[in-house]
Amino acid sequence: MNLFRSEQHAKRWNEWEESMAQTLHPVEWWIETFRNPIFRNRSRPDYLTWLATDEGTSATMEFAHRLEQ
Amino acid sequence: MAALWVTTYGGIVVETELDVTYAAIMDEIVATGVAPHYAELAPLLQISPEEVLRRINRIMAMTPGWMAPGTDYIASFPPFNNQPTPYRISVRGDQRWFAQCGFEALACCWMFPGETVSIDAPCLLGEEPLHLEMKDGDLLLSEPATVVGYTRSRLGMQEPDQPFR
Numbered sequence: 001m002n003l004f005r006s007e008q009h010a011k012r013w014n015e016w017e018e019s020m021a022q023t024l025h026p027v028e029w030w031i032e033t034f035r036n037p038i039f040r041n042r043s044r045p046d047y048l049t050w051l052a053t054d055e056g057t058s059a060t061m062e063f064a065h066r067l068e069q
Numbered sequence: 070m071a072a073l074w075v076t077t078y079g080g081i082v083v084e085t086e087l088d089v090t091y092a093a094i095m096d097e098i099v100a101t102g103v104a105p106h107y108a109e110l111a112p113l114l115q116i117s118p119e120e121v122l123r124r125i126n127r128i129m130a131m132t133p134g135w136m137a138p139g140t141d142y143i144a145s146f147p148p149f150n151n152q153p154t155p156y157r158i159s160v161r162g163d164q165r166w167f168a169q170c171g172f173e174a175l176a177c178c179w180m181f182p183g184e185t186v187s188i189d190a191p192c193l194l195g196e197e198p199l200h201l202e203m204k205d206g207d208l209l210l211s212e213p214a215t216v217v218g219y220t221r222s223r224l225g226m227q228e229p230d231q232p233f234r
Contacts, residue, residue: 001170001222002155003199005192006215013193017221027201027211030218031175035206039148039176042095048087048131 003027023067036063087131090114090124094146099180102165104143104151133169148173148180159187171218178203185209 004010010024037059041047050056093113097105107121114121122141129135137144143151147169149158156168158177161184168174171190178186188201202210 001220003171027216
């Protein structure tokens with residue numbers, strides 16, 4: 001899970017795997033992905049309890065679905 | 070060290086215990102850049118060191134963090150990493166934190182609301198480094214402007230013996 005200077009740099013990396021090419025996105029796409037409440041809410045004093053609520057479960061599923069794009 | 074959280078979720082004892090422990094660890098990392106040893110948390114949480122360690126292990130099983138293999142030390146507590154990684158995080162010019170990975174680096178800003186958070190990382194191909202600045206989830210600066218993210222491993226932490234991803 002790394003950042004690269006450009007798409008070309010990522011593809012020149014010695015650990016590049018074409019089978020995972022669908023994970024290559026502009027950093028803006030990953031920033032949007034990490035706006036999900038499961039990341040935003042980590043400073044909540046009841047974070048783990050929140051994760052198990054309907055809201056937390058829904059956010060987790062939303063994150064998983066976005067990764068499938 | 071952070072103050073002891075006052076529990077207000079009396080009906081759900083187990084979750085509350087873990088919430089309090091999770092928050093105490095996170096507060097300490099945000100404040101110092103370093104994850105506390107479980108024995109340090111014992112007086113704060115007013116429980117035995119063994120109970121703190123039990124809770125930490127339960128938290129690690131619930132979240133994408135992990136202990137350093139073969140030890141009782143917290144290695145990674147996302148978005149942060151207790152071991153240095155290529156992803157250096159700075160706030161107000163103070164480089165005190167490391168992100169768990171390049172992606173979690175993008176989530177570090179949520180732990181510093183209202184602050185500009187800098188992400189500095191080397192180029193894995195040995196060229197010029199990367200520099201990003203974020204604030205409350207917004208990208209303020211990207212040098213270069215063409216930065217991308219890529220992973221060859223599955224997201225979601227299925228590799229408990231792997232200190233780095």
